[in-house]
Each structure stands twice: as C-alpha cells, then as structure tokens.
Amino acid sequence: MKNLKWYEKPLRISAVQCNYGENSFDILENHVFQGHFNTEQLLHLNADGHTSFYNHERDAEKLKKYIVEAKKRNIRIILYWNTHCVEKPERDAHPDWIQVTKNKEEVTAYTNKYMLCINSSWVDDFMDNLQKVCSLDIDGIFLDGPVITPQGCHCEACQKKFTDQFGKSIWDATYREMVEFKVTSVTQYVKKTHEIKNSINPEILVYLNNSSLRADVTGSNTTQVEPYVEMLGTEAGFAYINKSYSMTHMTPHIKYIETKAKGKPYVIFTAGDNKPNSYYMHTAVETKILYFRSVAHGANIWYGIHAPTYIMKSPGGQAAYACNRFHEKYSDYYLRTESRNKIAIVWSADTANYYSSSVAESDFTQGAQIGFSVEKGNHSASFNGFCEVMQRNHVQFDVIDEQTLTSDKINKYELILFPVCACMSDEVLESVKSYVKAGGHIIATYDTGCYDQKGYRLGYDRVKDLFGIKSMNKTLKYDTGTSFATVSSPYADELNSDVITGPLKLIDCSFEDGVESIAKINKPMGGRYVAFPEMELELITINSYGKGKCIYCSGNIGEFIHSTGYTDDMKLINRLISNHANTLIKSTAPQSVEVVVRYQKHADRYTLHLINMTGEMTRPMERLIPITDFTIKLDLPDDINQVTVLDDAVKASYDKQNKTISIDRLDDYAVLVLK
Known part of the structure; x- marks a missing residue:
C-alpha cells in the first residue's frame, strides 16, 4: 500500500528494559538487528539499571551516534522515557x-x-528536554506512565x-x-x-x-488520551505464572485496544519473562502463544526482556527470534487487517469507574429512597466469564464501549452483550433501545442500566420496557450447591441435563405477559442435602422489543462462569449467542485452539489464524499436544473460492459447496489465506 507512514506497517519492536554494563551498540547488532526486529524502543542507551529517562546535555551525542548505526540497519528508533x-x-x-x-x-x-x-515542576524539566530531543532524528517517543x-x-x-x-x-x-x-x-x-x-x-x-x-x-483514560497519541498499546502480553492467571486473559485486551485505536496502529507489550520474575523466561511454547495471539488480532508486537540479552539464549528467547522471522517473511498478511465480526461485548468504563468502587455513603441512602435495594454485582468478572465462553467456542467477537454504543458503528452488530453493565447514561440507553427496536439483539445480565453514568442509582424503571420486567425486587443469595436451574427446549438439547447449576446471586424479578421463559431457578434452599426444589423464579427470558430481542438473565451468570467454569452454563450461553447472531465460523477444534478471522480490504482476502494452546494442564506449558482431524465451517460475508496455507504449516482441504475447511494436524500456529 502506498502513502503509509512507517508506523502504519507491521512493527516488531525490541525492548531491552535494562542495562547492567552491556555495550548498547552490541545490543543493536546482535539482538535487535540479528533478531529480525525492525524497530527498537530504546531504553538501555540511557539506562541506570532498569531506569531510563532522557537528559539532553548528558545523552544527546551518544543518541545521535546510535541513531546513525540504527539507520544503517533500517531500524527505527523510539526513545523510551520513564x-x-x-x-x-x-x-x-x-x-x-x-x-x-x-x-x-x-x-x-x-x-x-x-x-x-x-503536576509538579518535574513537568517543566521534561518538556524542556522534550523540545530538544524532538530536533534529533528520532522516530518516536514512548512514555512509560504517566500515572497517579x-x-x-x-x-x-x-x-x-x-x-x-x-x-x-x-x-x-x-x-x-x-x-x-x-x-x-x-x-x-x-x-x-x-x-x-x-x-x-x-x-x-x-x-x-x-x-x-x-x-x-x-x-x-484511554478514551481521553487517544487524540494525542499516534499508536495505542496495552500490557496484555505481561503474562503471569500462577493458578489464577488464565491464558484467555490476553484476547479481550487486544480487542478492546483495537476498538479504542479507531483505525490507528496498536501494539501489545509482551514480556519475554514470566511476570513478575525478570530473570526467568517463558518457555518456547508460551512465547509463541503470546506472540502469535498478538499479531493474529492485527496488533504490532513489542517484545521486551527485563534482564541482559544473554537471556535470549533460552528456548523462549530463541522462539521469539523464530516468530520474528516468520512475521518478517509474511508481513504482507499482517498489514492493516480488520475485524468483520457481527457480535460485540461491552466493556463499560462508567461501570468500572463508578459501580464497583467505594462511593459516598449517601448512594445507599439514595437507593433506599427510590426503593431499589439490589446488591451490586461484578462487571469485570462477568465480562471475563462471557469472553471465555466465546473464546472457547470460537465465536468471533469485538470488545466495544460507550463510544461505540452512541455511534453509527453500533448498527454493524447483530448481537451485543451487556455483562452487568450497570451504569448507563441516558444517551447510551436510548441508543441501545433504538438499536433493538430496529432489529438488533442484546444479552443483558443482572442490574444492567439501573445506574446513571456516574454510579447514582436510578432503579429498574428505565430498563423495564426493554427487559419486559414488571418489577425488580430484592437480591437473593445462594450458598454453594443450593442453586439449580431448569432449561427449556431447544436450549437444553445439547446439555448434559436440562438441570444445570445456577448462579449464586439473583434479582427476584416478575415479568410481563408474553415474555418467553428460557430457564427457571429455585429460591435459595435450606441446605445442599434437602429435597430437590421447585423452580419458582425466572432466570433467563427473551423479550421482543420492536424488531429485535432482549435476552435477559436476572442472575450473575457471567461471574458464576468466570469463577467456576461449569460447562453446561457455558454451553447455554453459547447457544443463546449462536442462535441470535452470525459467529462467522464453527469448528470442531477443541476449545484450547484459538481461531481468529481477519479481513484485509486492500487485498480483498481473509486470514484465518489457528493458535494451538493445548498443553498438559499445567503452566508454564513445556510442550503442546498436536490437534488432528478437525474442521472449520465458514459463514463469512463473502464467498470463498480458494484456501492456501502460509509456510505449509498444515495440510488443508476445502469443500466449497459446504464451505468447510478440513485440517489434518495443527502443531502450534498456522495462517490460512482465504480468497
């Protein structure tokens, strides 16, 4: 493509995040250049250990010399600034x-x-040095921070x-x-x-x-600073090794930062080391997973180490170099890719800021005054639960926020999920209602929409028409093992049983006539060893609203899935999603294979990325279990006539009549090109 800025092309950014006596010019030649990076975020030249900031009088001359050597190797230089x-x-x-x-x-x-x-006088010193360094031949500046x-x-x-x-x-x-x-x-x-x-x-x-x-x-605040940066980035690739860290963590962050970038480039910061252990590198397996998940979703790669470059001799370090070589060889297929997804999940910044946080005590007083005594849920946990359902079932989805909901972009989606999105401005709520009336579908849970954008309780009156609710009463809480739900056909057809485990928190609601019941739930039981209870309350309902539908769950089912992972609960949510929107693909690959579909408008082609994350049920993963004989059925906006594979990573056959790709064996990562 012509007329692209240098940073609008695929970047492989090296970041050596310390210097304890290494020669910076050796790092440039032996690590950055020989490692097939095309950009360096330069910290080590001015570093004192792990800390680096720019002082013009001290650093200008050596920076000039470094830039000259970098340009000889076609390496772009971004100055790191703590x-x-x-x-x-x-x-x-x-x-x-x-x-x-x-x-x-x-x-x-x-x-x-x-x-x-x-806000201190440090800013004056920073701005003075900034003015001076901008006169040099640098390509970029990275601000590490700023934070309060x-x-x-x-x-x-x-x-x-x-x-x-x-x-x-x-x-x-x-x-x-x-x-x-x-x-x-x-x-x-x-x-x-x-x-x-x-x-x-x-x-x-x-x-x-x-x-x-x-x-x-x-x-x-990413929304507020976006107009003043040329690229957005997030530390989604700083992966921790502990039993609470999920390998599904990374993808929603990439999807969110893509949305916030508004067409600008975006980058995922990926640490080569196991966080928080700076001197202990990821295995080769986990390095490849982190790397390829970033670039598969259209992000640039930033690969950072927090130890001297000798650590790149590790299997993980060598794997990073190999990933760079692949990305360099096939960079055209990573250039300006985009999502064409029909499903989105909402990350509500207003809910994150003002709902689950400790606010004024008068908020509770206000709640009593308006007769709304629902106990708060957890937006983040609910969001993560729904994301895990979609990732495991290969559903192609975007992550959006309030800005998307109040723009014309809302209309590109067939289904939007609202996981405990409690806080909504009048503008957002009216936009959502208009979207559903026009034929869009939503899934909403718990007390979505019952607070304004600043976290003040307004109650259920503003959403009752959308959800088909007569009343929202008190919160019911369940002890573990005392919550069950019965699911009606056809949604129960693929479950192990029509009785599934229920969430541990529920709003006791009554509904208008004509609202369809999908799942019912019992009232809290006296204990787990008592007679099976009657299903007296509604858990999941569907309300027709104009031309669209609102699927409402009165319980905190996303949080429950996030904390427990019960498969039938996930199957039910997946069935609700796939029955109301195009998921773009359906695959018989196991849930441990991430499937990513991207579109390149300038080349009029799709790329389909297969990332195998099937390990031995432990972390860090030392080896992957190959996946054999699976299919991918396509339901893309365009007809596909040809399927090829980059680097012959897999053998793929394509049944055009049934729009189905068959894969013989997937070892770690493969890219299929669909035209």
Missing part, C-alpha cells in the same frame, strides 16, 4: 517532584523507586491544581472528583507533550502503555 518514577538520587535532588499520600508520605514504586507527580497513585497525589502542586479545578480543598475531594482530577491531569500532560512534539516534528510517533479493561485508578 515518566512515572525516579531513583533515589533524583528524588533527593528534587523532593518536590515526588507524589505524596494523604498522610504526607512519599509514594514508592517497585520498592526502591519514587513516583513522579505530573490510586489514592491520589496530595503534594502542594496537586493541592493547588485541585482547588483551581473544583473550588475546594483536595482534602474534601469525593471519590468521583478524585477520579476526574486524575484523568484530567494525565490527559493534560499527554496533550501538552503532543503539542510540543507536533510543533517541532509532527512525524514523530508518541505512544504510552494505555489503560485497558480496568477502572481509571491511575488517571490514564
């Missing part, structure tokens, strides 16, 4: 730069470093700025005001950086590690 913490010498020289708690204690990071305040501690900084600079913004003392700040203050502070800092950079060299790329699928606890 904007969130400093070492003790800088703290001692500038104590006013450091964030301060309510108790007037300095805020530390990583035990031995000090958190910088972006979750409890909020209370230094003198923040005290003054808060008073100027809100007309009151920071010591009297409400939770909501502190969230707004932190977001405003970070956004203004990024905006000023963007403006100074553009005034000198607008071709320089600026990006940072954006917040993804979490509340705005640090002030870094």
Whole structure:
C-alpha cells in the first residue's frame, strides 16, 4: 500500500528494559538487528539499571551516534522515557517532584523507586528536554506512565491544581472528583507533550502503555488520551505464572485496544519473562502463544526482556527470534487487517469507574429512597466469564464501549452483550433501545442500566420496557450447591441435563405477559442435602422489543462462569449467542485452539489464524499436544473460492459447496489465506 507512514506497517519492536554494563551498540547488532526486529524502543542507551529517562546535555551525542548505526540497519528508533518514577538520587535532588499520600508520605514504586507527580515542576524539566530531543532524528517517543497513585497525589502542586479545578480543598475531594482530577491531569500532560512534539516534528510517533479493561485508578483514560497519541498499546502480553492467571486473559485486551485505536496502529507489550520474575523466561511454547495471539488480532508486537540479552539464549528467547522471522517473511498478511465480526461485548468504563468502587455513603441512602435495594454485582468478572465462553467456542467477537454504543458503528452488530453493565447514561440507553427496536439483539445480565453514568442509582424503571420486567425486587443469595436451574427446549438439547447449576446471586424479578421463559431457578434452599426444589423464579427470558430481542438473565451468570467454569452454563450461553447472531465460523477444534478471522480490504482476502494452546494442564506449558482431524465451517460475508496455507504449516482441504475447511494436524500456529 502506498502513502503509509512507517508506523502504519507491521512493527516488531525490541525492548531491552535494562542495562547492567552491556555495550548498547552490541545490543543493536546482535539482538535487535540479528533478531529480525525492525524497530527498537530504546531504553538501555540511557539506562541506570532498569531506569531510563532522557537528559539532553548528558545523552544527546551518544543518541545521535546510535541513531546513525540504527539507520544503517533500517531500524527505527523510539526513545523510551520513564515518566512515572525516579531513583533515589533524583528524588533527593528534587523532593518536590515526588507524589505524596494523604498522610504526607512519599509514594514508592517497585520498592526502591519514587513516583513522579505530573503536576509538579518535574513537568517543566521534561518538556524542556522534550523540545530538544524532538530536533534529533528520532522516530518516536514512548512514555512509560504517566500515572497517579490510586489514592491520589496530595503534594502542594496537586493541592493547588485541585482547588483551581473544583473550588475546594483536595482534602474534601469525593471519590468521583478524585477520579476526574486524575484523568484530567494525565490527559493534560499527554496533550501538552503532543503539542510540543507536533510543533517541532509532527512525524514523530508518541505512544504510552494505555489503560485497558480496568477502572481509571491511575488517571490514564484511554478514551481521553487517544487524540494525542499516534499508536495505542496495552500490557496484555505481561503474562503471569500462577493458578489464577488464565491464558484467555490476553484476547479481550487486544480487542478492546483495537476498538479504542479507531483505525490507528496498536501494539501489545509482551514480556519475554514470566511476570513478575525478570530473570526467568517463558518457555518456547508460551512465547509463541503470546506472540502469535498478538499479531493474529492485527496488533504490532513489542517484545521486551527485563534482564541482559544473554537471556535470549533460552528456548523462549530463541522462539521469539523464530516468530520474528516468520512475521518478517509474511508481513504482507499482517498489514492493516480488520475485524468483520457481527457480535460485540461491552466493556463499560462508567461501570468500572463508578459501580464497583467505594462511593459516598449517601448512594445507599439514595437507593433506599427510590426503593431499589439490589446488591451490586461484578462487571469485570462477568465480562471475563462471557469472553471465555466465546473464546472457547470460537465465536468471533469485538470488545466495544460507550463510544461505540452512541455511534453509527453500533448498527454493524447483530448481537451485543451487556455483562452487568450497570451504569448507563441516558444517551447510551436510548441508543441501545433504538438499536433493538430496529432489529438488533442484546444479552443483558443482572442490574444492567439501573445506574446513571456516574454510579447514582436510578432503579429498574428505565430498563423495564426493554427487559419486559414488571418489577425488580430484592437480591437473593445462594450458598454453594443450593442453586439449580431448569432449561427449556431447544436450549437444553445439547446439555448434559436440562438441570444445570445456577448462579449464586439473583434479582427476584416478575415479568410481563408474553415474555418467553428460557430457564427457571429455585429460591435459595435450606441446605445442599434437602429435597430437590421447585423452580419458582425466572432466570433467563427473551423479550421482543420492536424488531429485535432482549435476552435477559436476572442472575450473575457471567461471574458464576468466570469463577467456576461449569460447562453446561457455558454451553447455554453459547447457544443463546449462536442462535441470535452470525459467529462467522464453527469448528470442531477443541476449545484450547484459538481461531481468529481477519479481513484485509486492500487485498480483498481473509486470514484465518489457528493458535494451538493445548498443553498438559499445567503452566508454564513445556510442550503442546498436536490437534488432528478437525474442521472449520465458514459463514463469512463473502464467498470463498480458494484456501492456501502460509509456510505449509498444515495440510488443508476445502469443500466449497459446504464451505468447510478440513485440517489434518495443527502443531502450534498456522495462517490460512482465504480468497
């Protein structure tokens, strides 16, 4: 494609995140260039151990020399800049730069470093050095941070700025005001950086590690900073080795950051080391999984190590080099890919910020005043539960938020999921209702829509017509082993039984006549060893609303799936999804194979990525179990006439009449090209 900026093409970004005596020019030649990276996020040149920031007087000349050598090798240079913490010498020289708690204690990071305040005089020093470095021949700048501690900084600079913004003392700040203050502070800092950079060299790329699928606890709000960066990124590839970390964790973050990028490039930061163990690398198997999941979903790859480059001799390090060679060889197939999915799940930033957080006690008083006493659910856990259902069943889906719901893009979807999306503005809610009236379908759970965008309780009146509800009564809570649901046909047909385990939290609702019952649930039992109960309450219903349908679950079923993983509950949700929208593909591959469909408009072709994650039920995974003899049935917007395979990774045959691809054996990763 012509007229693309350099960073709009597929990037393989090297990030050596420390320097303990290595020669930086050796790193450039032996690791970056020989390792088949095409871009370097440069920390080690100016580093003191793991900390690096740019000082023009100290660093300019060596940076110029490094850039010359990098250009000889066609390596783009992005300058790393730590904007969130400093070492003790800088703290001692500038104590006013450091964030301060309510108790007037300095805020530390990583035990031995000090958190910088972006409202302090440190910003003046940063902006001065920024102006100078932008005159050099750098290609980009990466801001590591900027963030504010979750409890909020209370230094003198923040005290003054808060008073100027809100007309009151920071010591009297409400939770909501502190969230707004932190977001405003970070956004203004990024905006000023963007403006100074553009005034000198607008071709320089600026990006940072954006917040993804979490509340705005640090002030870094991806929606707010997006206009002031050229690329978005998230640390979805910082994978932990513990029994609570799921390998399904990564994909929803990639999908979310793609949506927030609005067509801009996006990158997944992938650590070569097992987090939090900087000197213990991932296995070759897990390295490939992390790498290929990133690029399969259209992201650039950032591969970082937090130890000297000798660690790349490990199997994981060598696997990363091999992945780079594959990506380099077939980079055309990773260029400007996009989703054509018909299903989306909502990550509600408003719910994340204002619903599950500790807010003013008057919120509970208000709840009593309006007669709405429903106990809160968990948006994040519910979101993760639904994402796991779709990933395991190869459902192709997007992750969207409030911005999408209030734009024309909402109409590209046949089905949208709302997992405990409690907080909704009037604008969002009316847009959703219009979408359903026009023929769209939704799945909503628990108290979705019962709060406004700032977390104030409004009750069920605003959603009762959409859900087909007469009344929402109190929350019912179940002890483990005392909740069961019966599922009606045809939704029970593929289950092990028409009786399944039920969620542990439920809103007791009554419904209007004509609302279809899909699953009923018992009232809480006296214990697990009693007679089987009557199914007295509705758990899942379908309400026709205009031309569309609202599938409503009064229980916290997404949270329940996330915490337990009961297969029949997942099968039921998958059946509801696939009955109401095009999933694009159906596959007989096991749930441990991730299947990703992407479209390249400029080449008019699809790529179908198969990522095998079938291990030996332990982590870290040392080896994969090959998957043999499975099929993929296509239901794409376009007819497919030809199927080829990159690098002959698998043998694939295509039955055009039945739109079905047969695969003989998948070892680790394969890319099929569909035209």
